[in-house]
Amino acid sequence: MSVPPGFSDDWSEIDAAYDQGPAQPAPAHRPQGGGIAARALAARQGTPQAAAADYLAGLNPEQRLAVETVDGPVLVLAGAGTGKTRVLTTRIAHILATQRAWPSQILAVTFTNKAAREMKERIAHYIGPGVEGMAWLGTFHSICVKILRNHAELVGLKSGFSILDTDDQLRLMKQVIQAEGLDEKRWTARMFASLVDSWKNRGLTPKDIPEGEARAFGNGKGRKLYAEYQDRLSVLNAADFGDLLLHCITLFKTQPDVLKDYQRRFRYMLVDEYQDTNVAQYLWLRLLAQGNSNVCCVGDDDQSIYGWRGAEVDNILRFEHDFPGAVVVRLERNYRSTSHILGAASHLIAHNEGRLGKTLFTDDKDPEAEAVTVASSWDSEEEARAIGEEIEALQSKGHSLNQIAILVRASFQMREFEDRFVTLGLNYRVIGGPRFYERAEIRDAMAYFRCVVQPADDLAFERIVNTPKRGLGEASLKLVHELARASRIPLLEAATQLCRTEELKPKARKALSDLVDSLDRWRAQLVHMKHSELAEIILDESGYTEMWRLDRSAEAPGRLDNLKELIRSMEEFESLPGFLEHIALVMDRDTADAADAVSIMTLHSAKGLEFDTVFLPGWEEGLFPHQRALDESGRAGLEEERRLAYVGITRARKRAKIWFASNRRIHGSWQSSIPSRFLDELPERHVEVVESSTRYGGYSGGGYGGGNAYGVSRFDARDPFQNTYSTPGWQRAQRAREAGSQDHGNRSDMRSSRTRAQGPLTIEGQLVAKSVSDTPSSFTVGERVFHIKFGYGRITTIEGNKLTIDFEKAGEKRVIDSFVERH
């Protein structure tokens, strides 16, 4: 297999640059005109500082130190909004302008494609089109792929290896588990996948994993399964995400020459979001940095939110130890947010232990600055409604929707906002969300392409062999599999051979040989046909497009659109292999949406962004902090959730608006909720508790005998470092919850005295919606009741507080007793 086009070119160009070697690149090669590099060059005879002032101007002393300390290890602790990206990009500009290295000799690593793209754009500002020479600016994964493509054979792969997505990965693991004769229900592929992932994140190959962990899975067969899986991958000439790093590390460890080559190549290394690196990434960097130690890591321990996928905050905490003589620069001057927002965020994050500790400050002294607000609502629906209203109000005051974001903890929260905004006709865009490439139709299409490009890609073949339906069922496929296994050949090869025999039923044989022939034909066309055209032909001739055209379901047209979009985006690439790689690594599609729209996204995907106004809904115990984080990771989990909260608040420039709802639907049933403990951890002087306009919320409360669940006293003066579980507000909230369940029996009567739309009572609201109850309902079978949505009906069955009602108009429904009234 040859090197896919697009790589070989890069490589020779880089080699050329590399061979020319150090410090004095010929001026002729410099980007034409404009950039600072040229100007710096011109000013070279004069004082370097004068020339430097161009791009160094406007940096504060700390930033400047971070930029100018180019030799030796540097750790930049950059708090939120302190100009982190600016430092990184200026530093690169500085290295280039001072002729210390060629663009191709700088390794700049980010985590997301977005970050890489952004960095590239910003560097282009300084050096013009010369950025294109920065071949080694990218995500960890994309850089690893680039390296592996050139040395694949040394780690048991061929250069054209394919990169598996999670879907393929799971199917392959399932096969491995089955082959071992294990119960797939007891040992699911999903469990195995996360286990393997965690091993790979720690840089462990099958032989390295601790015996205990190896034994814990699959009746003690963990290690064997892992080895088996890796074997299958290498037979398939494929790598999963974790492999990209792992193989790279193996390569560096086993091939000193190769490592040395890269060590010399990368004269300067920069790592963004260092707090998110996992052990494997750390090892990788360590190996490269052994050459020269010109490593600059930028990060913020307070924004480490990816511990669940193997990120080691420890990497950043340990930096000085790992890289002796490291210069540590703290960036604490915040240029983004008002002092209220900073005050709230800093006070919150101060509740975490085990942080390097930074104190953000700002010069912003705007007397008009708005305090961070905390508001409450009856339920999540009303939360969406109220936030929608606030956004409309902002809009009518001339605020741009692009400057407004809603940041949620979990993606299921997004739907309610979408629903509401659709009703309001408010423009919104969901960022993150289900990825384009993850959609079934895109995957199917990609599987076709993969089969054409990589005949040995069994997983792709399996995916499309009977999509669309060709009458190739289990029985036929079993034969193909058996032959493939027996002769150690790829499935496609086995299928081809099988078609020449009489083993298959005539119908199946015809179908299979048609497919095989088509694949061969397309492969032949690959050479001389434009890849986007060929792609269209493949989808048409395979009957795949037809399949969706005939599909009468609501999604079908959208899927066809997606396929068109896929073909269209293909045109931007030189070749089919190049495109396949792009899809595997760059999961997000560019939504350069110009339209004015509110952004809706998760807190995780909001990292690195900023908005004038940020809405933070769903600050409730169990949701945020998320129950699972607490259950699985205890205190560390809580601290990570708190960092997430910190990230959320610090996204705001001018306004941060926190919300919580008293009731939320989780897993389909209503659950009452109590306010997040993080609310207790906000400092009173920067926070304003807002009276909910609709008065459902439990926040300011009142009226309920014996005190209010979480009102007034939430911000009682107290020691800020006290254990959060014992804060007055937290305890009170818990007491209120207990009181609530005891009183539960009474409340249907209270409830029936009013309709839902009028009730101002706050605590009652919390109780009403409790759907899980062993207290018997006060209703009786046969009673005639009224439901706000379904109208009148008669109760046929009662189970606890769940009623089955035969409605006159709506038919039989199961509803919670609190939503009906006697009639």
Add this chain to the structure above:
DNA sequence: AGTAGAAAACTTTTT
């Protein structure tokens, strides 16, 4: 072989 209907499982975050 394929489909329809029902039960079961699953819902944190993602390169």
Add this chain to the structure above:
DNA sequence: GTTTTCTACT
């Protein structure tokens, strides 16, 4: 509430 997976039927 939704999606996936299994089972039973055509």
